[in-house]
Amino acid sequence: MGDVVRYDPSFERRSDAVGHLGLSPEQKLTSALRMLAYGSPADQLDDYMRMGRSTVLEVFRKFCRAIVGMYSSTYLRAPTRADLRILLRKGSQRGFPGMIGSIDCMHWEWRNCPTSWAGQYLGHNHKPTIILEAVASYNTWIWHAFFGLPGSNNDINVLGMSPVFDRILNGSAPRARFEVNGHTYDQCYYLADGIYPSWSTLVKTFSNPSSNKEALFARCQGAHRKDVERAFGILQAGWAIVRGPARSWDVSTINDIMLTCIILHNMIIEDEQVDSDDEMEDSLDYEVHDQQPTNVNRDIPTLTEYLARNNRLRAAPTHHGLR
Numbered sequence: 001m002g003d004v005v006r007y008d009p010s011f012e013r014r015s016d017a018v019g020h021l022g023l024s025p026e027q028k029l030t031s032a033l034r035m036l037a038y039g040s041p042a043d044q045l046d047d048y049m050r051m052g053r054s055t056v057l058e059v060f061r062k063f064c065r066a067i068v069g070m071y072s073s074t075y076l077r078a079p080t081r082a083d084l085r086i087l088l089r090k091g092s093q094r095g096f097p098g099m100i101g102s103i104d105c106m107h108w109e110w111r112n113c114p115t116s117w118a119g120q121y122l123g124h125n126h127k128p129t130i131i132l133e134a135v136a137s138y139n140t141w142i143w144h145a146f147f148g149l150p151g152s153n154n155d156i157n158v159l160g161m162s163p164v165f166d167r168i169l170n171g172s173a174p175r176a177r178f179e180v181n182g183h184t185y186d187q188c189y190y191l192a193d194g195i196y197p198s199w200s201t202l203v204k205t206f207s208n209p210s211s212n213k214e215a216l217f218a219r220c221q222g223a224h225r226k227d228v229e230r231a232f233g234i235l236q237a238g239w240a241i242v243r244g245p246a247r248s249w250d251v252s253t254i255n256d257i258m259l260t261c262i263i264l265h266n267m268i269i270e271d272e273q274v275d276s277d278d279e280m281e282d283s284l285d286y287e288v289h290d291q292q293p294t295n296v297n298r299d300i301p302t303l304t305e306y307l308a309r310n311n312r313l314r315a316a317p318t319h320h321g322l323r
Contacts, residue, residue, distance in 0.1 A: 001029055007066045023051060031056050032063035036261060039240035064256035067263055075266040076259065078167065079143055081174060088176055090138045094224055098178040099203070101137040102191040102228040105155045108132060108258065111245035123151030130246070132258060133158045135190060136231035141269045147258045148251065155195045165201060169309050180322050189322060191225040200318035217323060235265050
């Protein structure tokens with residue numbers, strides 16, 4: 001609560017011109033959290049919190065902006081070197097060396113979508129939706145969240161506009177060496193479902209396994225790929241506002257709500273996560289290093305370097321080799 005009050009002074013308790021005290025920070029934060037956790041409409045909090053509807057909505061929007069502004073750099077960050085070592089160890093223990101998570105999309109229904117935008121946002125369930133693309137790891141921590149595209153897009157369209165692989169293309173993503181099927185690789189990957197393209201950073205299942213080996217791979221890949229779907233389920237179970245349709249008229253406010261729920265979700269995962277000593281001190285140690293040393297002159301990568309990384313990212317032979 002102290003962080004929110006320091007970030008936004010409007011959460012402080014103030015007095016009016018005649019000395020009457022206003023709403024306390026506890027009232028304001030409780031009303032915002034109840035809207036997130038229970039999906040309560042603002043009108044429902046009139047009697048319970050003794051706050052007017054317009055005040056509840058204003059406090060709610062300010063709370064979401066404060067959470068996103070304060071904690072995005074910590075709880076929506078890319079994996080650090082220490083994080084990558086843990087993710088790589090866990091992926092190897094589960095039979096997927098080099099795997100650092102799974103990627104998928106979720107649709108959030110938008111009840112108050114303007115009529116003129118309804119066709120653009122019409123999703124697969126014939127209702128206006130907004131898409132969330134996320135990457136989650138074994139403990140359902142969400143490492144990447146890209147939200148805001150209309151529901152008429154599919155997962156491939158979203159991937160094409162997503163910044164999930166920007167660090168690889170810019171040459172700033174850390175590398176980690178691992179071995180699969182007797183071949184050495186240095187670029188980590190995500191597990192994905194069948195709609196995604198055959199890229200070196202995405203490992204899909206076999207749609208029609210022709211051997212016992214492929215059937216075993218398909219079964220294991222399908223089981224571990226559901227980490228991101230588990231994360232979606234936990235997110236919706238913990239924060240009922242994203243389980244029901246979005247009621248805001250403003251896309252930016254809906255974006256802040258979704259990111260706030262993800263940040264709070266990751267906070268809970270961090271607080272409850274307990275890694276056993278045998279997992280932290282696993283015998284498998286990965287050498288994680290930066291893709292290139294820091295350059296103080298901040299030169300922009302040349303077009304040739306960018307295209308080379310892009311071709312390497314989309315290499316189908318590497319994708320098939322990882323399976």
